[in-house]
Amino acid sequence: xxxxxxxxxxxxxxxxxxxxxxxxxxxxxxxxxxxxxxxxxxxxxxxxxxxxxxxxxxxxxxxxxxxxxxxxxxxxxxxxxxxxxxxxxxxxxxxxxxxxxxxxxxxxxxxxxxxxxxxxxxxxxxxxxxxxxxxxxxxxxxxxxxxxxxxxxxxxxxxxxxxxxxxxxxxxxxxxxxxxxxxxxxxxxxxxxxxxxxxxxxxxxxxxxxxxxxxxxxxxxxxxxxxxxxxxxxxxxxxxxxxxxxxxxxxxxxxxxxxxxxxxxxxxxxxxxxx
Numbered sequence: 001x002x003x004x005x006x007x008x009x010x011x012x013x014x015x016x017x018x019x020x021x022x023x024x025x026x027x028x029x030x031x032x033x034x035x036x037x038x039x040x041x042x043x044x045x046x047x048x049x050x051x052x053x054x055x056x057x058x059x060x061x062x063x064x065x066x067x068x069x070x071x072x073x074x075x076x077x078x079x080x081x082x083x084x085x086x087x088x089x090x091x092x093x094x095x096x097x098x099x100x101x102x103x104x105x106x107x108x109x110x111x112x113x114x115x116x117x118x119x120x121x122x123x124x125x126x127x128x129x130x131x132x133x134x135x136x137x138x139x140x141x142x143x144x145x146x147x148x149x150x151x152x153x154x155x156x157x158x159x160x161x162x163x164x165x166x167x168x169x170x171x172x173x174x175x176x177x178x179x180x181x182x183x184x185x186x187x188x189x190x191x192x193x194x195x196x197x198x199x200x201x202x203x204x205x206x207x208x209x210x211x212x213x214x215x216x217x218x219x220x221x222x223x224x225x226x227x228x229x230x231x232x233x234x235x236x237x238x239x240x241x242x243x244x245x246x247x248x249x250x251x252x253x254x255x256x257x258x259x260x261x262x263x264x265x266x267x268x269x270x271x272x273x274x275x
Contacts, residue, residue, distance in 0.1 A: 097243070100243075121145040144179070213242075215248045215251070
């Protein structure tokens with residue numbers, strides 16, 4: 001563990017140096033959605049403008065260095081669930097659950113093209129079928145979180161069960177990426193004291209969200225997902241999306257560009273928590 005903490009410290013220092021340099025560049029820019037609304041609505045015209053801007057991006061865009069993402073030291077965030085940044089910031093964390101899947105490669109391509117990164121919460125049992133793309137995600141600067149072994153809920157369950165779900169997923173992630181996840185997200189977001197204790201015993205942050213993209217269930221549409229996220233997003237949010245929904249994948253370019261149009265930069269969870 002001490003080796004990993006030392007690596008985190010070095011990584012965070014490098015990230016801060018990069019952030020200072022980026023400030024001079026013009027390119028640097030649950031609570032459910034129903035629980036709050038911002039006074040400034042984003043209409044269909046704004047969504048269309050964001051979609052157009054995203055479509056105009058080309059492969060000539062500057063891309064991030066292809067290296068693993070810097071991660072936080074989890075110690076200051078243990079013992080309580082994380083829903084949003086605990087300080088004022090113009091960053092938001094985009095998090096994508098339930099992968100890896102047949103859509104993951106396309107998601108990676110979208111973020112690469114738009115010079116952005118996110119945090120994936122991978123289900124351990126699904127990693128086995130997509131080891132190559134899971135490894136690619138980690139090695140190209142995307143953050144990988146633990147979403148349990150087989151997506152069973154880990155609340156109102158014994159501590160031993162919760163630990164097993166987390167540990168099996170963690171072992172699979174280490175086998176594929178060589179790296180231990182810092183964040184664990186309970187399926188459906190339900191948790192209890194045992195869930196929190198299990199995360200703490202493994203030195204992991206229990207990661208929830210402050211803004212749900214409302215991209216699950218029948219009848220979801222890319223434009224509806226986009227408008228909902230852009231209408232409600234504010235600095236410091238942790239935004240929940242699901243990569244397994246093709247409509248979410250379609251919405252990603254407009255969401256990323258729309259957030260930037262609001263002066264919000266989409267980043268990984270660790271980047272969100274780095275001042």
